[in-house]
Amino acid sequence: MSAIMVNRKGIHTFLHATCLFLSLAFLLNSCGQDASQTSEEGWTLLFNGKDFDNFEKLNGNADYAIEEGVMVGTSQLNTPNTFLATKERYTDFILEVDVMVDEGLNSGIQIRSNSLPDYRDGRVHGYQVEIDPSERGWSGGIYDEARRGWLYPLDLNPEARPVFKAGEWNQYRIECIGNSIRTWINGVPCADLVDDMTMEGFIAFQVHSIGREEQVGKQVKWKNIKIKTQNLKHSPWTDIYVVNTIPNYLSPQEEAQGFKLLFDGKSTAGWRGAGKDAFPEKGWKVEDGILIVEKSGGAESAHGGDIVTLEEFSTFELKLDFKLTEGANSGIKYYITEAYGSKASAIGLEYQLLDDEIHPDGKQGTGGNRTMASLYDLIPAHTNKPVNKPGEWNHARLVVKDTRIDEWPKGNNYEKTEFKGAKVEHWLNYRKVLEFERGTQAFYALVARSKYNVWENFGAWQSGRLLLQDHGDEVHFRSIKVRRLD
Amino acid sequence: MSAIMVNRKGIHTFLHATCLFLSLAFLLNSCGQDASQTSEEGWTLLFNGKDFDNFEKLNGNADYAIEEGVMVGTSQLNTPNTFLATKERYTDFILEVDVMVDEGLNSGIQIRSNSLPDYRDGRVHGYQVEIDPSERGWSGGIYDEARRGWLYPLDLNPEARPVFKAGEWNQYRIECIGNSIRTWINGVPCADLVDDMTMEGFIAFQVHSIGREEQVGKQVKWKNIKIKTQNLKHSPWTDIYVVNTIPNYLSPQEEAQGFKLLFDGKSTAGWRGAGKDAFPEKGWKVEDGILIVEKSGGAESAHGGDIVTLEEFSTFELKLDFKLTEGANSGIKYYITEAYGSKASAIGLEYQLLDDEIHPDGKQGTGGNRTMASLYDLIPAHTNKPVNKPGEWNHARLVVKDTRIDEWPKGNNYEKTEFKGAKVEHWLNYRKVLEFERGTQAFYALVARSKYNVWENFGAWQSGRLLLQDHGDEVHFRSIKVRRLD
Numbered sequence: 001m002s003a004i005m006v007n008r009k010g011i012h013t014f015l016h017a018t019c020l021f022l023s024l025a026f027l028l029n030s031c032g033q034d035a036s037q038t039s040e041e042g043w044t045l046l047f048n049g050k051d052f053d054n055f056e057k058l059n060g061n062a063d064y065a066i067e068e069g070v071m072v073g074t075s076q077l078n079t080p081n082t083f084l085a086t087k088e089r090y091t092d093f094i095l096e097v098d099v100m101v102d103e104g105l106n107s108g109i110q111i112r113s114n115s116l117p118d119y120r121d122g123r124v125h126g127y128q129v130e131i132d133p134s135e136r137g138w139s140g141g142i143y144d145e146a147r148r149g150w151l152y153p154l155d156l157n158p159e160a161r162p163v164f165k166a167g168e169w170n171q172y173r174i175e176c177i178g179n180s181i182r183t184w185i186n187g188v189p190c191a192d193l194v195d196d197m198t199m200e201g202f203i204a205f206q207v208h209s210i211g212r213e214e215q216v217g218k219q220v221k222w223k224n225i226k227i228k229t230q231n232l233k234h235s236p237w238t239d240i241y242v243v244n245t246i247p248n249y250l251s252p253q254e255e256a257q258g259f260k261l262l263f264d265g266k267s268t269a270g271w272r273g274a275g276k277d278a279f280p281e282k283g284w285k286v287e288d289g290i291l292i293v294e295k296s297g298g299a300e301s302a303h304g305g306d307i308v309t310l311e312e313f314s315t316f317e318l319k320l321d322f323k324l325t326e327g328a329n330s331g332i333k334y335y336i337t338e339a340y341g342s343k344a345s346a347i348g349l350e351y352q353l354l355d356d357e358i359h360p361d362g363k364q365g366t367g368g369n370r371t372m373a374s375l376y377d378l379i380p381a382h383t384n385k386p387v388n389k390p391g392e393w394n395h396a397r398l399v400v401k402d403t404r405i406d407e408w409p410k411g412n413n414y415e416k417t418e419f420k421g422a423k424v425e426h427w428l429n430y431r432k433v434l435e436f437e438r439g440t441q442a443f444y445a446l447v448a449r450s451k452y453n454v455w456e457n458f459g460a461w462q463s464g465r466l467l468l469q470d471h472g473d474e475v476h477f478r479s480i481k482v483r484r485l486d
Numbered sequence: 487m488s489a490i491m492v493n494r495k496g497i498h499t500f501l502h503a504t505c506l507f508l509s510l511a512f513l514l515n516s517c518g519q520d521a522s523q524t525s526e527e528g529w530t531l532l533f534n535g536k537d538f539d540n541f542e543k544l545n546g547n548a549d550y551a552i553e554e555g556v557m558v559g560t561s562q563l564n565t566p567n568t569f570l571a572t573k574e575r576y577t578d579f580i581l582e583v584d585v586m587v588d589e590g591l592n593s594g595i596q597i598r599s600n601s602l603p604d605y606r607d608g609r610v611h612g613y614q615v616e617i618d619p620s621e622r623g624w625s626g627g628i629y630d631e632a633r634r635g636w637l638y639p640l641d642l643n644p645e646a647r648p649v650f651k652a653g654e655w656n657q658y659r660i661e662c663i664g665n666s667i668r669t670w671i672n673g674v675p676c677a678d679l680v681d682d683m684t685m686e687g688f689i690a691f692q693v694h695s696i697g698r699e700e701q702v703g704k705q706v707k708w709k710n711i712k713i714k715t716q717n718l719k720h721s722p723w724t725d726i727y728v729v730n731t732i733p734n735y736l737s738p739q740e741e742a743q744g745f746k747l748l749f750d751g752k753s754t755a756g757w758r759g760a761g762k763d764a765f766p767e768k769g770w771k772v773e774d775g776i777l778i779v780e781k782s783g784g785a786e787s788a789h790g791g792d793i794v795t796l797e798e799f800s801t802f803e804l805k806l807d808f809k810l811t812e813g814a815n816s817g818i819k820y821y822i823t824e825a826y827g828s829k830a831s832a833i834g835l836e837y838q839l840l841d842d843e844i845h846p847d848g849k850q851g852t853g854g855n856r857t858m859a860s861l862y863d864l865i866p867a868h869t870n871k872p873v874n875k876p877g878e879w880n881h882a883r884l885v886v887k888d889t890r891i892d893e894w895p896k897g898n899n900y901e902k903t904e905f906k907g908a909k910v911e912h913w914l915n916y917r918k919v920l921e922f923e924r925g926t927q928a929f930y931a932l933v934a935r936s937k938y939n940v941w942e943n944f945g946a947w948q949s950g951r952l953l954l955q956d957h958g959d960e961v962h963f964r965s966i967k968v969r970r971l972d
Contacts, residue, residue, distance in 0.1 A: 153898070366935050378931060380930075382895065386895055408870055408919070409872055409918075409919065412636065415870055431895035434927055435927065441865050445855060446928055446932045450935065453852075
């Protein structure tokens, strides 16, 4: 403050104050961290910087040492993943730790994890907050070690991928409160998981197994490891994607993001039959929190028929779980218009649901454009898409966003077109497998070459209902959530 | 400077100097003008702010007055475009003038313009630098009043379109030196025209005719009108598009932008027959600075055959003039690959050249995708495209730019694809009529549905030759220029 106080003469004081203000604003901006997170009280050191008396080594034989108060893990050949685990067990907590890792070594922080005699001979398993110095950049993502695999891959949050820096100290913050597990690196939100499979366990620091001679001796370091278990409060909800595995449960952060349940797990409220006034009397049922379209012989809309939302949507984000039966065919359609009065399934764009292996439609169409997660009969999903088999749950996400404005010559002026919901993304199991842009000349040209060219304005609609398709095969739906992006 | 000098004590002086420096830098940045332009000497006032003794009113009867040294034009009903023209005539000059105009009134500044008894009864005609407060935002563009129409529409320079502000003073700068006519508004380059149709004439200030009662009384104002006619130097060349109407002439600014002539007006150097070692011995000729493919009966490559550039291109900008004969068919192909050994025209993407009215191919294909300036048989050009008739010259521009990087799931990693030349634009007569993005899932899907699906990797090439097509019809080419955008 002295720079202001030294000089008290009118305009000069004003100038100095302004300059100091600008300088401070600049410093705060370049800092990039949320100051509120560091002002919390009630921290306890999880690691005293002197000994490992509160820890035990599990699962493997990589080396852990203490160097100037820093916990240092060093990779070794011929040993599985190694974990230095707390003897104490934790339920709800906030953990902060600084992490530095060499390039080429994967690592992670286990939370609410366990080693149980009756689970794979004591294999350490459970939530792992990723430490990933590779080009992939999934640090801060959540992996379910030796159990379900990736729960929160950082495809879901591309802004967070470049945040972690190999060879530098990075500050991790992990909040485990109730069914909410959230992570930050250097103040940037990385993952937001709602899951209740395991609510308690140890915390452990991983040295990953290595496969190549040149990885020997690579190190991962942890310091300033502190934990807080009392008076826990959620950090403010952010807008990053929420992976929520609890069926038909709208979490507070999903609610804050504007999501609403399109299926409450009990009733068919919010839906009706396509082209009908009411919900179909047969062909659909709700059982054990699951919305089920029944098997009826594999024909389009021959039994209960498609169902559509009562509401229309323009730009939106839809997420839901679905489970196919063997050989099943169904679909999630959007921008449905019933005005065409089709006798078969209602007309709209379709996120295809299909057992690609068994149902014959997967081999038909052009270039794979009738396979799972494709834009049906128009654009194939990426061939490397991650599909879970019939009988297993899959997660579908559909994002329709942004307004496109085209200008084209019209005499000496422009013809302007505004196109809502121009950008579309199809996601499958938390990975993006298809993106395209409506309202483009290429998209119109593609439709013109397809069977859809008989429907006026096909794919260029600006608003419409969502639809779940009855294709005569049994398919299960749950956790159907939608938010408007208008 | 006093803020620094008042306080001379060590750290405070340093702080103050730093702050002052930052403040000055901020002021300069927000100014946004090139200071060098205002430091020129040798200006003469074109208008003395007191009387119109050096001017005469031509063509119409709108009102001109002087208010506090400002030239004020006021619109009137029932009179054609009115011009307040200098009695003196100018050849080379630099003109600077501040312009303010009401919304709803079009205006302009005539340069090198004339009113001649033997041209439309004295109709004022010639280059007009546009004043356009409308949403179109073509201020600073160049219109050829009562002669050729738009020479430089601001489609060519979208960054300049928002620069002019209605109801505010805007600084125009117009440089006329030799065959170069260039304009700036508020320091932003607007138009760059190379043209030699008229090298001398008056300067005049236009009040546009109006058609509606509510436009009566709208005003356009000019002040600080100064001109310089000695020791003229071109401002530094910029990267805005150069419209160059002089046949086969590479202007210094085009050269500075990296353009090269692909046809020197005399020889066929730089070209050879497609799939051949040398230039075709028949079927093509050079006459009067024009490269001509001769009439041979309308079949593909049956006579001289297609010609290709010796060089290959990855990302590039091509511009050329072409003139069709009645009913003619030809094409500009890019990313040509001769490896397929096609018997007909070589395989590549094609900017279609066609007499849409007469040649039957215009009605074939899908949704108009075989018409003029379309991506042949794939994506139609915009229906409002500005086409000049057979026998008249047209200007084609083809831009292939940018690198697209796609990431797709591959197990727990990404499959990355880098795609050079992803964004393509087809321009016709200085208006953009088609844009599309290669390397997208929609583009692959479109190709998969087309006749091109028999050619492996069609349209996904990263480099290839340019081609002019022999389709058996007489077509003329000139001013063929290309630059690499790599």
